[in-house]
Amino acid sequence: MNAPHSRAWYAQLARGLGGYRHAWARVLDGPDPELTFDALLAERLGPDVRVLEAGCGHGPDAARFGSGAARWAAFDAVPELVAQVRVNAPHADVHEWNAKGEVPEPLLGPFDLIVSRRGPTSVILRLPELAAPGAEFLYVGPRLDVPQVPARLSAVGWEVRGEWRVSVRARVPSRADWATRCEWTNEPERVPEWDAHARADGLPYREERYVVLASKRS
Template structure:
């Protein structure tokens, strides 16, 4: 769709816009909050991608399992496995996130460590039975040290966000960019599977997940878009977009809110 038909200005063209999930973006988020948590209000249809990922991890654990969460954020997800495993270790490069994780941790089975995975992992060989990442770094293949610190036959899991739609990009064209044509899940499953080949893994399985989320208010449409951005970007988006977003939201929202589809890809594999 051409720029002339866009209903809203593109926030990514603002001079202070930061590419989401870039190094600079994470640094800004960590400087403003001690948690990695979505700030917008919404509700979900079950099951969510996160609940399915949690169930998958739990199904592969025993009381003797040692687990590593790579990119654990503030540790809330990590701590769900302390009663199912012998030890759970969460790592993240952001000290403020790890500080929060250590503050909320009350289990002797869990520990959290500040680690920059680009500099390697501070763990001995064959230390873990299962390594997972929830939208964080993937530690297998290339320079990743996952193959070194996991036991042969251990499990590697990942959950990746593959974008959102469900009319969001059509209704708010410009604020959100139009989706590429075709089925995003089919294309994403194929690409994700190919990306995980030749990484010392076997039994690779990629599952596409459509997660239904309902944004609660028009402001939440903007908060979702501006997550992790500066005050100047947020001010610009609110001033130029809120009125139009309110009109479209009111015309299309259900009693639950505005329906959005979030696409995720869950990878499960075993280490050779």
């Protein structure tokens, strides 16, 4: 078994699930908490907007939103996922990179919008190299607070213009699904919660997201 969130683990997901997909079943009692990110992204696209996606996974956002931009460039650190993006979103300009070290020349931009759906927050430290004047950064993270996001934005002279913390009631239908989710979120200590709190229809929990919109400090 590969360590969760290691490169080998992501490669295993790509091969086994056909991409960066959640490997457990869940039932939401309300709207998907990432719809806020979707709406903010969609309203910023246009025929002159150059987009860079950090941590693109198998390319669902490139496939869904890419046609609404002048250019959709993307990167991921996992070669298996990069290969899948090139199939799923052939219009996207996709490269292997981990947001560290030298920026690949095709990703130098500049870009008007840099986005990250649960991708690497290290891309924030590269915004001065990647962003066009007046550019924006849009991020959604997997919990209500991701402290390194505002900290890193401040470190490069960017400021948070909007924050949204979204929490939706949800449940997982089986103990195996709950154990998989705990592995995914690096919370193995929470597996016994199933035995203590599960109901006939599964274990209730909160599906949480933290959405940030930022721009360079004026």
